[in-house]
């Protein structure tokens with residue numbers, strides 16, 4: 540029997556007006572979990588609470604037989620095993636990682652996919668070997684254009700069978716602290732984050748950070764693989780689109796007060812409240828965060844806490860005297876490159892890089 544692949548996998552689409560989240564989306568959402576918003580209190584996200592996204596099944600990789608092969612347009616193909624990799628000079632970099640689809644579920648119209656609210660983010664200390672050191676050993680030839688990173692996971696997506704693969708230009712692959720990482724917060728990578736080894740591309744949205752990394756292939760032309768075509772900003776399905784690359788500036792508020800179980804709306808007593816949260820941008824350092832307690836009518840500057848490194852989110856805080864009533868709390872980040880978090884999320888068919896601010900509703904009781 541032959542199964543036509545287009546029957547297995549639905550084409551990318553946006554939901555009809557009023558169409559709810561489906562069981563297919565719920566299945567994805569229960570495999571791929573968000574970071575709970577209260578974890579914005581941590582500089583480094585505890586491993587089990589960092590968001591997770593895997594397109595296919597989590598592969599079983601044996602660390603003892605695992606190898607990383609660097610080949611293609613190189614003078615000296617290199618193969619390293621886990622022991623050799625971990626004996627090379629290592630670096631640890633604190634990196635905030637965000638899925639390009641973070642916030643997708645609240646867009647209108649809603650792209651049908653992993654239905655993230657706003658918790659598809661986390662920060663970890665990644666330890667590994669600078670990708671540059673491995674590439675230098677392999678010595679790319681002069682015709683090198685792109686570098687393709689392939690994971691051990693395998694699946695089908697919109698009718699296309701594939702290993703998860705992403706390409707980067709030589710310039711992007713050889714600048715900016717990229718790591719071939721084998722530890723997360725000082726521990727071996729857990730399976731859901733890429734055991735035994737993953738790529739970390741500081742400042743870029745999640746899709747570039749290939750997990751369960753097995754091969755690095757230098758090629759003499761632009762990489763046209765599925766995941767490089769899928770992660771593009773498009774208004775129409777037939778557009779070529781603009782590649783999704785670095786994280787847009789975004790600030791998130793650690794929800795104050797206490798939650799209602801179902802709605803997660805917040806409830807607090809009147810009096811002084813410290814509004815806190817974290818902000819990041821993959822383009823340039825965050826240099827300003829504004830806070831509004833009246834749904835964006837007035838804004839005040841939050842205090843920025845110590846810089847935790849170029850690729851890590853930055854904590855902010857603002858003192859507020861909460862009076863009884865219903866309040867809409869909003870925050871927005873500015874980076875040193877002049878990028879500002881928008882009021883209205885940018886819309887694209889994939890729901891990528893939508894960095895609109897996310898209001899938090901807070902009810903302050905009379906006493």
Ligand SMILES: Nc1nc2c(c(=O)[nH]1)N[C@H]1C(S)=C(S)[C@@H](COP(=O)(O)O)O[C@H]1N2
Pocket residue numbers: 589590591592593594595636637638639689690691692703731732733744745746747748749750751
């Ligand atoms: N091999 C492989 N790497 C992958 C993926 C995947 O499905 N397979 N998902 C990517 C996406 S879309 C994201 S957002 C990040 C998520 O990384 P995390 O689960 O460690 O948070 O991994 C990326 N790397």
Ligand SMILES: [Mo]
Pocket residue numbers: 592637638639640745746
């Ligand atoms: Mo993602």
